[in-house]
Amino acid sequence: MKSPKEHILDRHLLGLLDQGKPSYQLGKLLVSDPEIGAIQDFANTVSIKRLNYNDHGPVHMRQVAYNSVQMLSLLQDAGIKGSMETEESGTFDDSVCAVMLAAFLHDLGMSVSRTDHEITGIIIARPIMERLLKEVFPNDLGKQVAIISVATEGILGHMANRRINSIEAGLLLVADGCDMEKGRARIPMSISSAPKTGDIHKYSANSIEKVTIRKGEHKPILVDVDMSSDVGFFQIEEVLLPKIVMSPAKQYVAVFAGVVGQPKKQYL
Template sequence: MKSQKEHSVSKQLLGLLEKGSDSYRLAQMLLEDEEIEALQEYGNTVSIKRLNYNDHGPVHMRQVACNGVKMLSLLREAEVPTSIVNENSGTYEDSLCALLLASFVHDLGMSVSRTEHELTGLIIARPIMDRILKALFPEEMGRRIAIISVATEGVLGHMASRKVYSIEAGLLLVADGCDMEKGRARIPLSITTAPKTGDIHKYSANSIEKVTISKGEEHPIMIDVSMSSDVGFFQIEEVLLPKIMMSSAKEYVEVYAGVLGQPKKRYL
């Protein structure tokens, strides 16, 4: 059964997309796909109950999609072409579709294990991505190949352990790192356990009050993070910044962070 938060983020995602567009139709398909939902749910079980990590399930992947759509929209507004567009391989809508696909499947490998879950996830996700794109674009093989290839690069590189080159894959890195508000740590914090590996992730995430993605002063994308305590800097310095530094979109991003009531630090 879908949670209220999942419904809320799903509604937010559809509200960011043009109704009736290819990306809107794809988002609807991804939101309604029972196999993706089941894999996301079990991935969350492994993450929270087995590993004591924070949310890696349906809400997280939907929030990453929202973050990515916002960022891609800001790049478009700044007239920064995506890789698919720049290489004459497709349109902005195709880039949006690739980012949506990658967002919804990037953590499916968590249903098996965290270790190299980006690789395990691709084994699981490729047939699903192929099935969905064939249903959406049945007569457009070239288009499907471009979208699924870029989405695959995003999944493969989202842990910042492998270099990515497309703008779309780079945005997934940043969008993933930006999902760190305190709600992401709510479930693991409610489970009483002895201290173990992964605790810093849930406590640092619980200190993040707000992450805002908007138009920057010097760059197209500004990420502004407000936190309730210093432990939140772990999320910035150990999770978000490494992803941005490995991102092919880093030149378009500026980052500010700080504890509420104190001056914010500019990182990028």
């Protein structure tokens, strides 16, 4: 069964989508697909119970999907097109489909291992993407191929260790890095206090009070981070910023972060 947080994120994500567009149909399929849900759940089992790491399951992947669609919409509002539109391989709605697919499936490889999970994730995700897009675009193989290709690039590049080139894949990088509020570390923090690999991610994420994505003054996307202690700067400087630096969308993103009650630091 879904958690209350999953239900809330499902509503928020679908609320960003136009009900008359294919992206809404795809969104409905993604949030209700039993295979995706089962793999996401087991990915969290591996991440939290086996590796004592933070959330890499259904809540995380939904949050990344919500972040990605938010950012893509902010670019559209600023008159900035995604790569699919620029290259005339798809529409804005096709870009939305691509980033949602990538976001919902990008950590499925965690169900096997943390090592090279982006590669394993592609192996797991490709048949699922093909199955869903045949339902959404049953008579358009070219569109299926374009969307799957862009989504695959997003999954492949989400660890910021491979060069990617599309705006859509670049937004997934940023959206993934932005999921760092303390709720993501709550479960592993409660399991064990003994020092283990990955603890810095737990404690740094636990100090992040709030991450807000909104329209910026000088750049289309503003990421505003409130934290309870300085340890949260690890999450900004070692997780989020490397992803933004590797993102083709980096020129469109501004980041402000700081401890609540203190002046914020501008990174970008």
